[in-house]
Amino acid sequence: QVRLAESGGGLVQPGGSLRLSCAASGSIFGINFMLWYRQTPGKQREWVATSSRDGITNYADSVKGRFTISRDNVNGMVYLQMNSLKPEDTAVYYCTGNNIWGQGTQVTVSS
Secondary structure, eight states: OOOOEEOOOOETTTOOOOOEEESSOOTTTTSSSEEEEEOTTTSOOEEEEEEEEEEEEEEEETTTTTEEEEEEEETEEEEEEEEEEOOGGGGGEEEEEETEEEOOOEEEEOO
16 A cells, blocks of 8 residues: 655745655555645635646645645655745645545744
């Protein structure tokens, strides 16, 4: 079974950018939909973005125009480019596909 591991989180000032990576232990070509979610303490996990195997993408309204999801099926990588970050983007970010979840990476947007 494929395992997922996120990285790239950190502390960034409002208006800044971060690029999250999700590394799979194998090819993700067989996984049609790869997604990013995020979660803050006391709240339900929130869907952020989806990429199909063919590169069709969808975004939550809260991140549309600021975040970009992409994937490298052969090398088993999924990315989330986050621009114009806001304090409300602060959360633990998770990637998932086929109901397999990574451990998450913390993103903190603060001055």
